Amino acid sequence: MPQKRVLVVDDDAKIRTLLRRCLEGDGYVVDEAANSQDVRDAFADGVPHLVTLDLNLGDEDGLNVAREIRRDHDVPIIMLTGKDDVIDRVVGLELGADDYLTKPFHVREVLARVHSVLRRSERHAPVAAEPASTEPTNEGLLDLDGLKIGLDRMLLIDRAGQHCELTTADFKLLTVFLNNPKKPLSRDRLMDLIGGHDWTPLDRTIDNQVARLRKKIERDVSRPILIKTVRGIGYMLAERAVDQGFVSSNTA
Numbered sequence: 001m002p003q004k005r006v007l008v009v010d011d012d013a014k015i016r017t018l019l020r021r022c023l024e025g026d027g028y029v030v031d032e033a034a035n036s037q038d039v040r041d042a043f044a045d046g047v048p049h050l051v052t053l054d055l056n057l058g059d060e061d062g063l064n065v066a067r068e069i070r071r072d073h074d075v076p077i078i079m080l081t082g083k084d085d086v087i088d089r090v091v092g093l094e095l096g097a098d099d100y101l102t103k104p105f106h107v108r109e110v111l112a113r114v115h116s117v118l119r120r121s122e123r124h125a126p127v128a129a130e131p132a133s134t135e136p137t138n139e140g141l142l143d144l145d146g147l148k149i150g151l152d153r154m155l156l157i158d159r160a161g162q163h164c165e166l167t168t169a170d171f172k173l174l175t176v177f178l179n180n181p182k183k184p185l186s187r188d189r190l191m192d193l194i195g196g197h198d199w200t201p202l203d204r205t206i207d208n209q210v211a212r213l214r215k216k217i218e219r220d221v222s223r224p225i226l227i228k229t230v231r232g233i234g235y236m237l238a239e240r241a242v243d244q245g246f247v248s249s250n251t252a
Contacts, residue, residue: 004118007042009033009065010054010080019052022107023114036065047073050118052101052110054080055092063091070096076117076168080105094208096167116195121168142178142241145226147217149241151175156216164216169194173209174217177227177237186234210235 006028008019013034020030031048033039035057042048051069055062066077079092079100092100098117101110141157142149148157154171156164166174176185176193185193187206210227218224228238 003027003029004049005029005031005046006114007031007033007039007048007051009039009051009057009062011035011056011058011060012054015054015080018107019110022110026111026114028114036060036068039065039069043069043073047075050076050078050114050121052078052080052114053097056082063095066092066095066097070167074165074167076121078113078117090205090208093169093205094212096169096212098168117168120172120195142243144178144217144241145219145239149174149178151178158216159219166213166216169209170213170216173213177235178241181237181240184230184233184236188234190234206234 004027006023008016008023008030009032010016010019011034016032016034020032023030031042031045033042053062053066053069055066057065062079066079069075069077074096076099077092077097079097081092081100081102098120099113101113140150140152141155142151146159149155154166154168156166156171156174158164172194173190176190180193190206214221214224214227217226226238228236230236
């Protein structure tokens, strides 16, 4: 099995060296990037399996680098942020980052997060994509208000039959809702189920992820009918997905 390739993005050479030694010692192939151009050059040589991205890149904004990566690729991203950079963490997660680490960090925590994110990414990795015009089979798919969802392939097909791209974080949240239909879930419970961090009343991570997911699955984002806001609690998937392998007489 080929070694996993990790791209370490940080303008601090000492941090890059620390992460390189840590990851290479665990069997990963490591490339380094100090700025956005280095990132583009690294991706031109091949898409890595994972990116660690410092959001404070000196004169550059790491969030812009994250946007550029996410625009063209679904590679897992672990952000590195300062301890008090709550807003950056929230925006980064909204952009589709899969996890974050606050500085200072321990190398063992870095390895644990890398292992965890890669496992989740592999678990939800889609099979070879079919052309968007190909009519998908119903086998193994769930139907949710006209959407076709393949949990084992991280597959979402919209109501027009087009493949819809979801980040790993988006699909984890969708999976949690599908596994808990018609159950009000608090933000704290949602954070726990998606494998996130402790939620606080000022943390907007879940709200931002729900808003992003609604854009992908709701018929009218301004009037959501699938993911309902439950005042004072959190959110709830209002409908139960139907297995395409059979037709139920009760669609409620």
